[in-house]
Amino acid sequence: MKKNKHLGENINDDPITHDLDRRDFLKRMGGGLLITFSLNDYPLLFGGELQEDEKTDMNAYLRIGQDGRVSLYTGKIEMGQGVITSLGQMLADELDVHYDSIDIFMGDTDICPWDEGTYGSLTTRVFGPLLRAAGAEARATLMQMAAEYLSIPADRLDVRDGIVTAKEVKEKRVSYGTLTSGKEIVKRLEEKPALKKPSEFRFMGQPMLRTDAREKVTGEAKYAGDIQLPGMRYARILRPRSYFSKLISVDTSGAESMEGVEVVRDGDLVAVLHELPDMADIAISKVKAEYETKDPDVNDQSIFEHLVKSGTGKRVIDEGGDLEVGLQHSSQVFEMEYLDGYVAHAPIENHTATAMMEDGVMKIWASTQTPYPARTDVAELLGMPEEKVHIMQIFVGGGFGGKIYNQQILEVARLVKLTGKPIQVVWTRREEFFYDRLRPAAVVRIKSGINDSGKISLWDYDVFFAGSRGAKQYYEIPNHKTVSSSTEMGEPDAHMFYTGAWRAPAHNTNTFARESQIEIMAAAAGIDPLDFRLRQLKDAKYINVLKMVADKFGWTPAKGPSGRGYGIACGRDTGTTVGMMAEVEVDKTTGHVQVKRVVVAMDMGLVVNPQGATIQAEGCINMGLGYALGEDIRFEGGKMLTRNFDSYDITRFSWTPEKIEVLLVDAQDEPPHGGGEPAIICMGGVVANAIFDATGARLYQMPMTPERVLEAMAMANT
Amino acid sequence: MIETIQFNLNGDPAELAVDPDLTLMWVLRTSFGLTGTKFGCGLGFCGSCTIMLDNEPVRSCMLTIGDIGGKKVLTIEGLAQNGSLHPLQKAFMENDALQCGYCTPGMIMNAYGLLLKNPEPSSKEIIEGMEDNLCRCGTYNRIIEAIQSASKEMKREAAI
Numbered sequence: 001m002k003k004n005k006h007l008g009e010n011i012n013d014d015p016i017t018h019d020l021d022r023r024d025f026l027k028r029m030g031g032g033l034l035i036t037f038s039l040n041d042y043p044l045l046f047g048g049e050l051q052e053d054e055k056t057d058m059n060a061y062l063r064i065g066q067d068g069r070v071s072l073y074t075g076k077i078e079m080g081q082g083v084i085t086s087l088g089q090m091l092a093d094e095l096d097v098h099y100d101s102i103d104i105f106m107g108d109t110d111i112c113p114w115d116e117g118t119y120g121s122l123t124t125r126v127f128g129p130l131l132r133a134a135g136a137e138a139r140a141t142l143m144q145m146a147a148e149y150l151s152i153p154a155d156r157l158d159v160r161d162g163i164v165t166a167k168e169v170k171e172k173r174v175s176y177g178t179l180t181s182g183k184e185i186v187k188r189l190e191e192k193p194a195l196k197k198p199s200e201f202r203f204m205g206q207p208m209l210r211t212d213a214r215e216k217v218t219g220e221a222k223y224a225g226d227i228q229l230p231g232m233r234y235a236r237i238l239r240p241r242s243y244f245s246k247l248i249s250v251d252t253s254g255a256e257s258m259e260g261v262e263v264v265r266d267g268d269l270v271a272v273l274h275e276l277p278d279m280a281d282i283a284i285s286k287v288k289a290e291y292e293t294k295d296p297d298v299n300d301q302s303i304f305e306h307l308v309k310s311g312t313g314k315r316v317i318d319e320g321g322d323l324e325v326g327l328q329h330s331s332q333v334f335e336m337e338y339l340d341g342y343v344a345h346a347p348i349e350n351h352t353a354t355a356m357m358e359d360g361v362m363k364i365w366a367s368t369q370t371p372y373p374a375r376t377d378v379a380e381l382l383g384m385p386e387e388k389v390h391i392m393q394i395f396v397g398g399g400f401g402g403k404i405y406n407q408q409i410l411e412v413a414r415l416v417k418l419t420g421k422p423i424q425v426v427w428t429r430r431e432e433f434f435y436d437r438l439r440p441a442a443v444v445r446i447k448s449g450i451n452d453s454g455k456i457s458l459w460d461y462d463v464f465f466a467g468s469r470g471a472k473q474y475y476e477i478p479n480h481k482t483v484s485s486s487t488e489m490g491e492p493d494a495h496m497f498y499t500g501a502w503r504a505p506a507h508n509t510n511t512f513a514r515e516s517q518i519e520i521m522a523a524a525a526g527i528d529p530l531d532f533r534l535r536q537l538k539d540a541k542y543i544n545v546l547k548m549v550a551d552k553f554g555w556t557p558a559k560g561p562s563g564r565g566y567g568i569a570c571g572r573d574t575g576t577t578v579g580m581m582a583e584v585e586v587d588k589t590t591g592h593v594q595v596k597r598v599v600v601a602m603d604m605g606l607v608v609n610p611q612g613a614t615i616q617a618e619g620c621i622n623m624g625l626g627y628a629l630g631e632d633i634r635f636e637g638g639k640m641l642t643r644n645f646d647s648y649d650i651t652r653f654s655w656t657p658e659k660i661e662v663l664l665v666d667a668q669d670e671p672p673h674g675g676g677e678p679a680i681i682c683m684g685g686v687v688a689n690a691i692f693d694a695t696g697a698r699l700y701q702m703p704m705t706p707e708r709v710l711e712a713m714a715m716a717n718t
Numbered sequence: 719m720i721e722t723i724q725f726n727l728n729g730d731p732a733e734l735a736v737d738p739d740l741t742l743m744w745v746l747r748t749s750f751g752l753t754g755t756k757f758g759c760g761l762g763f764c765g766s767c768t769i770m771l772d773n774e775p776v777r778s779c780m781l782t783i784g785d786i787g788g789k790k791v792l793t794i795e796g797l798a799q800n801g802s803l804h805p806l807q808k809a810f811m812e813n814d815a816l817q818c819g820y821c822t823p824g825m826i827m828n829a830y831g832l833l834l835k836n837p838e839p840s841s842k843e844i845i846e847g848m849e850d851n852l853c854r855c856g857t858y859n860r861i862i863e864a865i866q867s868a869s870k871e872m873k874r875e876a877a878i
Contacts, residue, residue: 080818210817212819214811217803217810218794219753219754219755219795219823220754228747277748278744346854347820347854348766349758349818395818395820396818397756397819398820426757619856622853622857623854644759653861653862
């Protein structure tokens with residue numbers, strides 16, 4: 001994503017201009033106290049360097065209004081992950097106001113400061129501490145103001161629910177609202193104020209229900225497609241059949257002859273508009289187009305060979321010891337290959353955008369995780385200044401990393417510019433699958449060895465095309481090397497389709513491969529797989545989550561396959577350490593796998609909203625069952641054969657485990673880690689290991705469909 | 719060809735002069751502004767457009783406006799009575815049985831249909847009845863719990 005020069009981006013370079021902007025902002029908002037803060041402040045305030053995956057930019061305003069209400073303006077968006085609830089909890093505690101007095105404004109590019117996007121489980125773990133610091137700074141400022149107002153030293157004042165009271169003389173009191181009334185105070189967060197200790201938390205650490213639920217259960221919650229503008233047209237766009245198609249000729253006369261249809265042609269863009277979506281559907285089907293298509297001879301079967309062949313660009317992620325020595329020290333060596341097909345984000349809300357021109361401003365309501373980059377891209381595409389593009393706040397119907405790219409926004413903006421009419425672009429489900437930035441198909445090759453005492457002596461790991469997140473192993477292995485392979489720099493991409501970030505990118509593939517390989521070695525050594533892991537682990541957090549989960553699950557040692565159908569997997573993503581156990585039942589005649597129970601233990605540091613964290617873990621488990629057991633994009637060359645949910649098996653009611661138990665480690669004194677992604681990484685590994693434990697059959701390819709399970713069982717029995 | 723379709727919409731008589739072949743889901747959204755009924759897949763696979771038609775849960779993307787002449791349509795917007803939420807709506811809130819919320823109206827309408835036929839379903843019966851409604855955020859377990867608690871609440875209300 002492009003960097004740019006927005007408000008807040010270069011906050012340190014030009015403070016005067018930005019302060020002016022903020023005074024302006026405050027004036028528009030009717031005064032009060034404004035604290036501004038940015039991710040640039042993070043290392044200054046909290047020390048250390050940001051990790052590679054944390055390097056993004058985000059900024060926010062916190063305003064105490066004259067009415068005493070607190071407003072948070074952030075470029076983050078709400079797509080179901082629940083930060084609209086947890087951000088309020090953090091702010092309420094640091095500011096000593098009631099949770100209910102906070103209003104959160106998200107992702108509106110006119111009133112919220114620039115932010116790169118909502119992804120990577122960044123909101124709580126990186127944005128959270130900054131927000132808390134801003135809240136604490138605001139509180140300190142207000143206390144100082146109260147001290148002057150009441151002529152009582154700040155250390156003799158108390159504050160609760162935004163009312164400052166003298167400790168000794170209770171009738172001497174003043175509200176935050178009174179203090180800020182008639183004032184325009186702008187402050188930048190520059191030093192780290194004292195944050196509340198967990199023992200002082202009132203709202204943080206309490207399980208809170210979602211604050212947006214009422215709108216969502218009544219149908220009032222507005223998503224991008226629910227915006228209906230006077231005179232609005234629905235657009236359908238001509239699409240190629242293959243990624244490798246070039247438009248040769250097009251005949252739009254059939255569509256043009258329909259009443260009320262407007263055909264738009266601009267270079268490669270051919271679209272039909274109608275005020276009724278049904279008519280737009282019919283009109284686009286009447287457009288005749290000829291393409292020249294040169295599909296590569298690769299399909300969902302042969303893709304893996306193609307990837308290995310293309311993956312000559314090697315990057316060493318981690319290494320230690322000497323692989324040759326490791327090999328010599330190994331009494332048993334295992335060379336395995338793991339395959340993972342393409343997976344779609346498949347949110348129930350397709351990519352959607354509604355837009356109009358109003359007083360020279362392009363107003364856009366869109367399903368996006370990245371409103372600010374979208375604004376930049378629209379402005380560039382249309383040659384408009386950025387301040388003339390306004391992305392509005394709206395609910396997003398699921399993102400999972402798929403709504404970062406904004407193709408539909410560019411499409412709608414282009415059509416509005418060309419026609420001057422308000423327009424809505426709603427992708428069909430087929431378009432959604434075709435243009436989704438898929439989780440890449442991948443191959444993992446592992447050569448590993450164990451010695452006679454059941455210790456891992458060798459680990460040689462090469463992951464092709466998944467990516468490096470989660471590739472590095474964390475067991476105590478003296479001789480190891482981890483390589484991430486893709487095409488050489490400058491070479492064209494090896495994939496047939498766009499690929500992108502899918503909830504915990506790369507990590508699902510890597511944890512499936514690693515945790516499967518671990519259990520292959522445990523079984524060969526004749527050691528219980530939990531015991532085998534504990535023998536190779538020194539990291540206290542891993543040991544702790546594994547013991548916690550084993551205790552809750554009721555794990556008793558047995559070497560695999562035990563016939564019980566128990567699986568284990570563990571890993572660490574966005575700082576959160578995850579240990580998981582599952583119980584499956586495999587129908588040996590059909591190959592159908594039913595996951596009966598999943599227990600997960602997570603050490604995620606400070607948990608702001610235990611209810612929200614639990615729900616995210618449950619969501620990860622249910623969503624992850626989809627990629628583990630069913631989701632598989634089918635294609636032939638550049639032609640997508642997967643078109644709808646009849647040919648793409650995401651988790652449904654009957655797949656969900658009867659019981660999901662989420663255990664959160666009590667680590668409230670530690671910084672918060674990720675919540676939206678970590679638990680999903682274990683789903684492939686835990687299911688594969690449980691299937692092995694149930695049947696003795698080892699699955700090397702995801703998804704683990706009934707056919708593949710039967711095939712693996714047949715292999716195991718020969 | 720324009721026809722006048724008369725039907726009952728959320729308890730009130732409704733009339734529309736319209737091409738009877740238009741998709742019911744789109745007509746509800748565009749002509750009546752009832753955008754709680756969501757477009758998800760357009761072919762009846764996901765259930766996010768589920769509404770009640772003469773006391774049966776149906777996929778409004780698979781019906782035309784012409785199909786509903788003289789019938790009774792209930793959408794998510796018609797579920798709350800006099801500002802008071804339906805027990806299912808309350809139970810979804812209390813059980814946190816939603817995340818992004820996009821599938822939620824369809825889930826609630828399908829559950830409403832299920833409870834009409836079977837006021838006290840077992841979890842197995844809930845799973846069977848809800849099987850074709852999809853939720854990508856993965857809130858299934860909580861939806862099952864919400865339907866069970868709504869069922870209890872409706873029984874309690876009926877007893878009063």
